[in-house]
Structure formats: C-alpha cells, structure tokens
Amino acid sequence: MTTTATDFIHRFVPGTTAGAAPLLLLHGTGGDETDLLPLGQMIAPGAALLSPRGKVLEHGMPRFFRRLAEGVFDHEDVVRRAHELADFVAAAGERHGLGKPVAVGFSNGANIAAAMLQLRPDALAGAVLIRAMVPLPVAPASDLAGKPVLILSGAMDPIIPEANAAELARQLSAAGAAVTHEVLPAGHQLTQCDITLARDFLAGR
Template sequence: ELSFIHRYEPATDPTRPPLLLLHGTGGDESDLLGLGRTISPGSALLSPRGKILENGMPRFFRRLAEGVFDEEDVRLRANELADFVAEARRAYGLEAPVAVGFSNGANIAAAMLMLRPEALSGAALLRAMVPLSDAPKADLAGKRVLITSGAMDPIVPAENAKRLAASLSESGAEVQHEILPTGHNLSQTDLQLMVRWFSR
C-alpha cells in the first residue's frame, strides 16, 4: 500500500520521462491523466490525490485564505509527497519524475523543488506562485522548469510568478517562464508550450 491514493499508468515509450501529475484545488487523481497523455505520449503517469480537504475539495496543503499559505503545512506536505514519490519509484521501478502541476498542484511542486530537489527531475508549473517566503537554497542545477502564468490571473499576481521564476533560476534551474494573455484557467497555448517543452 503506497501512502497516497493515486492512479498509475505504466510507460509505453521508455524514452519518455515519468510524469508526476498534481491536480488543482477540488481536483483528484484522475483529473490530469488526459493532459499527461497529450503533453508527453507514452510517459508513465503517477497521479496522487491531495490529502487535505477544504470544504470537501482535495488539495496538497492547507491555506489560510486564497493565496495565503500555511507554510508549516506546505513544508510538511512537500516532504510527505516527496516520500511518496520515492516509494512509488521503488514500487513501479521509475526514474525521478517530471512534475506537472496546476494551481495548488503547481505550488506543492515548487515547494518540493525547493525542499526536496532530488525528488523531481524537472517541473512544468501551471499558474504557480511562490510557495514559501523563506525557502532554503536548493541546488537545481540540471533541472528544467517551465512556468506558465496568466497575465489576467486573479489568484496569482504577475509579480509573484516572476519572483518564483527568479528564485528557481537563482538556484540553478533552467527556467522558461511564459506569461499568456489569459486568466487562471489553462488555455490551448499552455498545452502547445508543454508539448514543445517536453519534446526538447
């Protein structure tokens, strides 16, 4: 028994990296499977369900208000999720996955990069923001990170997403940050950018 409710699809193309799919608030372990198959066909898909419930909606960590995080819980949950990734890698025989996270899922993936960089080989962070005000300096050399933000996102201020991009690249990650003319929801352009990013 692994420590998170999850879905797993084995790889059909062994040259593709495994994906760790992390849903947004109110999503679940099935939400991003279709997205994963589209952006990296043939990748193994590992998709856990967040353990926090906010009015019945699954999430990956607690928040005090929209955009205001319980940072102690962010740390605890990022470590717990990194432990799950290690368990799942042993159980399924996987390399370190690339995280693909949307919104709350992108935020926990960003926290994992900062706290447990060994857990991920890279990350696509869709509508992410800075998850921790005083993150430890991680060594992200060799890790690729794609961040896609919405210029009109009411939840993630553009300045905040830029700070996240700057902090990850200062830690050595190879960051591509795209600001799209859209809001918090994903657009066709997000998909195209991810397909291109994964094919490199």
C-alpha cells in the same frame, strides 16, 4: 522519512515509450487523481503517469496543503506536505520501477511542486508549473543546477499577481534551475496554449 506508495490515493499508468520521463501529475484545488491524466497523455504520449490525490480537504475539496485564505498558505503545512509527497514519489518510483519524474502541476498542484523543487530537489527531474506562485516566505537553499523548469502564468490571472510568479522564476533560477517563464494572455484556467508549450518543453528535454 519512510512511507509506502499507498499512502496517497493515486492512479498509475505504465509507460509505453522507452526513454520517456515519467510524469508526476498534481491537480488543482477540488481535483483528484484522475483530473490531469488526459493532460499527461496529451503532453507526453507514452510516458508513465503517476497521479496522486491531495490529502488535505478544504470544504470537501482535495488540496495538497492547507491555506489560510486565497493566496495565503499555511507554510508549516506546505513544508510537511512537500516532504510527504516527495517520500511518496520515491516509494512509488521503487514500486513501479520509475526514474525521477517531471512534475506537472496546476494551481495548488504547481505550488506543491515548486515547494518540492526547493525542499527536495533530488525528488524531481524537472517541472512544468501551470499558474504557480511562491510557496514559501523564504526560499530554502537548494541546488537545482540545470534542472529544467517551465512556468506558465496568466497575464489576467485574478489569483496570482504577475510579480509573484516572476519572483518564483527568479528564486528557482537563483538556485540554478534552467527556467523558462511564459506569461500567456489568459486567466487562471488551463488553455490550449499551456498544453502546446508544455508538450514542446517536454519533447525538448
């Protein structure tokens, strides 16, 4: 697969800190390429930021893949879009001189990041998955040996059952990822605790 770095509307912020891993910022439903830039700057000051806008529209709201209902995904589209995004990341990395990024995704963005980890593990250096759920009905065989992954779930999340997030953690761990799964006293929304844990996780890489 070949694409160009302009296939996704996106924002790129060059890094100012030598050695800081670049971040791939992936917004939730209804977000855009600007949504997570402040989060990226808070959790990894000085890191290069690559933030694409999802191409799928649901009632005018950008997403990274189609869904049939809340929590029910179009799995064929998940696979296609994960490969498409991984190709974009590779092309953008060449264009901007970036190493492999750590994906930081929220909700729909976390789900496409999880799919990328499983389908294209070499595209990412790791991931912070905020309010993620299992993206595919059967986990693809993938080698995530030692890849650091932080999953941040909400104990009171009305969208994602706790068992689903736990299954995602199990799948990624079984593939060899170094998974940390934290269940926070929160719903589906982003909280200060998410920011603190993500910052500490990235600083400790």
